[in-house]
Amino acid sequence: MTYCVAMLLDTGLVFLSDSRTSAGVDQISTFRKTTVFQNPGERVIVLQSAGNLAITQAVTSILQERLASPDAGASLLTCASLFEAARLAGDALREIHRRDATVLKEFGVEFNASLIVGGQIRGEAPRLFCLYAAGNFIEATADTTYFQIGESKYGKPILDRVIRRSSSLTEGVKCALVSMDSTIRSNLAVGLPLDLVIVRRDGYSVARHIGIDTDNEYFHDLRSLWSEALREAFAHLPEPDWLRQALG
């Protein structure tokens, strides 16, 4: 299982992903789910992936091979728009589907993969896309502040409550980490280290890309502070009168 979240804010983008991959509870490994493609000063594109690792790794490989073979047409470093970048990623997914889907089905394995593609190319505003296994995709609009892929439900309520387009990048990072914390607590198959990528609007490069592991003091503190704050907030909720009457 994987959990990835990406936010499109007024001042830039925040990407956070875990790195745990499991094929059953006794086969847990660490694989990065985030890949950065950039030509600093001109473009930055971040790719996150969830689902069958063989599929998503193949997608990333195809997109990377494309960079080295200019004859093959546009690549993530030459395409004219983020929309075009999302199409290229979708095409890569479809290429794997054509190659693998039938065999996977014979083995009872679902063709399960989803991607997030976001960033900014000079001449455009920052954009964010979410791709389905079929290679089709949706784009974040003015009403959409984030996309999630993988194990998305545990970490969704806090995003809905806190994040707006006008949230700062710092708020975005904090909220993504809290959302990830809720997910890690509830699903053993989502785990550290985390990959955090921050892209500032009109920066055309990664402002910060850090790996967050168990020795990251800030994340460690954030987790316990948040737990404490939640419990305290909970303790301060009022009790209903009808309950006091019923329970004496």
Place this chain on the structure above:
Amino acid sequence: MTYCVAMLLDTGLVFLSDSRTSAGVDQISTFRKTTVFQNPGERVIVLQSAGNLAITQAVTSILQERLASPDAGASLLTCASLFEAARLAGDALREIHRRDATVLKEFGVEFNASLIVGGQIRGEAPRLFCLYAAGNFIEATADTTYFQIGESKYGKPILDRVIRRSSSLTEGVKCALVSMDSTIRSNLAVGLPLDLVIVRRDGYSVARHIGIDTDNEYFHDLRSLWSEALREAFAHLPEPDWLRQALG
């Protein structure tokens, strides 16, 4: 979709369920998912159900018909233990499975149902069981404080953080309502009115059974207070130094 949560605490049990049933977004109805069987002073058994409504209603009907036909063997009002009660509910599920599963499969409908059975029979401690579609079940042990069925993920993090066996019934009720709030916000197919049932240890009857609808002031206030408290707690989380440096 449905969301039901039941807690087994030192001082009793708390059951909360929504009442929305959907067969597609244009066919939304209200059906209670909670049924109480009690012989006050001697036993109280609460049944919650999630999944295909035709299946779970049939289970409830079978269990209720059983009460009226003493020749048919033990019923929920005569069985010797809660374990026996869970078995009776499991048997009812299997009876529907024998009757309906093949036909449902022909129509491409999964045999999808899960139940929670909990309460107390004189001579036993309070007990809580969670039943799967196959009619098999697990029981809450000293380490288990709650079971969820239906749309369980959105509302799980707060339960994990707050509820212990030693939590009071009031804390249980508050936490169940907060957990339900997170679920309702994230899944349109979970909605009011809610069914809340409180059973006190050694009370052998329902201490309180209330329906919570949009006009319930307490739940309304709880929802906005909780949102506010979460946002405030979030705003007070510290910012990491490395982030301040990165974002200037």
